[in-house]
Amino acid sequence: MTEYRRVHRLTPLLRVWATLVALTTIVVFNFATYLANALRDQQFTALLFAQVAGGALGALALVFLVSQIWWACTGFRLGEDELELRRGVISTQVRSARYDRIQAVDVVEPFAPRLFGLAQVRVEVAGGSNSAIEIGYLTRREAEAIRAELLHKIAPPEEPQGGFLVPPIPVARSLVGAGLRLSTLFALTWSLLPTVTDFSATVIVPVLVGFIPQIWRQIDQSWRYNATLDGDVVHLSYGLANRRTQAVPLDRIHAIGLSQPVLWRLFGWWTVTVNIAGYGRESNKASGTSRLLPVGSYEQALELIEAISPLPRELIVNPDWDLKSPRRARIASPIDASRQALALTPLPGTTYAITSHGLFSRRLEFVEVLHIQEVTLRVGPVQRALKVASVRFDLVPGPVRMIARDLELQEAWKLVEALSARELPPVAVKDLTPRLPATRDFTVRETAQVSDLSPGAQCHTPPGKPN
Template sequence: MTAPAGEQPQKTPEDWRRVHPLSPLLRMWAALVGVAVLLLAQNADTLGNLRDWIGEAGVPTGLLVLVAVGVVAGVLLLGWLLSLPWWWATGFRVTDEEIAVRRGVLSRQLRTARFDRVQAVDLVEPLPARPFRLAGVKVETAGGRGSEVTVEYLTRSDAEELRVRLLDLVGAESAESADPAAPAEPAGEARPDRRIFIPEIPVTRSLVAAALSGSTAWAVVSLVLSLSTPAGLALLLPALAGLLPWFWSVLNRSWRYTATLSGPTDDRLLGITFGFSERRRQSVPLHRIHAVRISQPVLWRILGWWRVDVGVAGYGEQKATGSTTAVLPVGDLAQALRVLAVLGPLSWEETTRYADPVRPTTPTYGSPRAARWVSPLDRQCQGVTLVGERRHAVICRHGRVGRRLEVIAPGHIQELSWYRGPVGRLLGLADVRLDLVPGPVRMRARQLTVADASALLDELRARTLPPPDRANAGQ
């Protein structure tokens, strides 16, 4: 049926599609393992008596293994049969405006994500799903924690196909909202071949970087105290309990890390692949990256390694969702500067001239001699540099032992705060805080003179803000 003249044809959604039949079991694997461990712990005495009886009866080991395998297979089969109603009720559907996921038998749940609110589309391969060559697709939206929509699980090829389709729909939605009159790109030209942006990080480098991170020093101190004090074990166990999860997180987010760039020049997409226990493919549009930070932990100075993090509009720090805001978990200085030149507002010449954290230039506003009383080590290493006649980039640097440098385009600064505490009033100092989108990058012009802090505040207040539609696209 043809739509009347002047009316838009009605958009019809596709039918609901089901996920893989193993999805309910894989989604509940942690709970199943927990129940199994609990049952084994509660029946430890019975199992011990059974082991003694089997030893006395002389049952062949091969038969025991065969029976154990059969019992495990039977339990898994029973669990799969019981999960079929949940699989039958789970499905997803993609329309031109949104993706919807439904699940639940007794309690039904429907979650949707509109493409004009999508921040990222990730391919996730958890460890239990990888032997079955299954993967999930996670759609992150601008709604805070818990607002993501996840399709779990599909075959790896189907998941990759769904991810590419969603990225195309999200890109089309962004193009329409940015410029409704702009012509659509021909099919096949919207996403050119990807090129390697960051080669795969060696596994040994990931391991050494995790071992040389800041918490290693605390672990060494705890170990020394545990060996030299009577209450050593009481100190060691809490230290290890806090250190091991952190170490695992750092290692998991840098394991076999690689990054690619794709898309047209004015709308490029950064593709990130990483993960040990959970392999993940993450996509970040470059126009959503607001701020870039280069940092070097103290122990990394031994090997000359650096880390690059970004602040992404509407993305936050992503600690709870498993995504990462580290676009270079560990690399040399040349890699870090190259990443900064591509993702930040500076050209390559400006990056090497103004944003080299090892050879800093004279800042536009620096800390005076009076700041030595509060920053005896960092005073000469901290300052703010405004780049260009039109001030198209702001650079904040600080730290002599652990170095940090942050870069942002003034138009991406959300708010400005002028601060002067009691010590600052005594020494004639003031700070200017640059409020950014939530994320790992935080910028502050530290310990300036009152006159310099006021002058910096006036210059940044005169910044040119992005158009409302472009600014709101990332919120």
């Protein structure tokens, strides 16, 4: 059996570095007055110096000793079928992830470990927002080697295609792109209110605190960003304070979003986001970025979507729309109605659904119909009066959300029926008999259709049955 490997000896201290800095600050602050008085009164003798130095060294030695006990009980190993991580002094915790359940493998360099040349390997696993396994800290070379070894076990290496899928994004473009976001402009305007109004800091600061993390994330995730395509894996590199190397297998990408914020139209910039199985919401800080193109030209966006999906360029640029919002839908959506449309595009071996909306901030979404988890028909009070309905496609968690807005009611029903009748591929089930209790009973449930379309009613329909 493969032996457990050790992480770096500084790992326990770096995991709690913020706490250690806070405690050190408190101690120094509390003793600052005492030491200042001793120096002023010339009472800082050699004995006092020895006591202070001895106490500090003793405390450091104790902290380091405790950390090494924790370090000795931490290890990981890459077995034949799964990755294991073991930690714990009093009680031992062992976490494992089968290679066929791994969604992505990233190398993360948080700020403090980065100062020591250390990094962390983060393994995203299917099964929820808290299912990731973090191996660290390791030297940068070790982390890259572990990542390569895991990727080799997940899928055989393929011939690299060479070159950048997305060339390094200039720093100026990252800063200007973040600055032209409406959230950034609102935060800037709000911060200037005290100069022209009587608003106090107690009103201004709490609002800014809510916007600053979002603005910082936009800059950090596009800072010196670049992407390469190696076989069926997209490799990303980015980060200002926390440098990150991220791997996204193409088969984990479930939906693609192409959008252009209104102020970016001045420069012709676009952004491409994706829903990645296992990553969860974009607000999840621990998970990697879901923006495969943080800010770039339209040509870059088209080349990227062509590389990560079977969609040809002509269908991305000019989809053949099957359904559009009728003219009367402008009462429900006075701004976007003319841009709201849906296309079901057959491709060799599959079918893609494409939605469009947004007049000022343009948005297009693409998803393979096999990746639609549930279909929901919604009719609000205004929509009921107009005899229109919206159809929502429920996808894996992520920034891409798809809704076919304000369609003719009968066409919306036909769309729901067509998607509910689609055939899903057979689920590859391994022999799990040794792992399952003999008394375990598994059932399949389906959500009944709801025919009552009272105001605000929803209809959930189950996906097509697997063969």
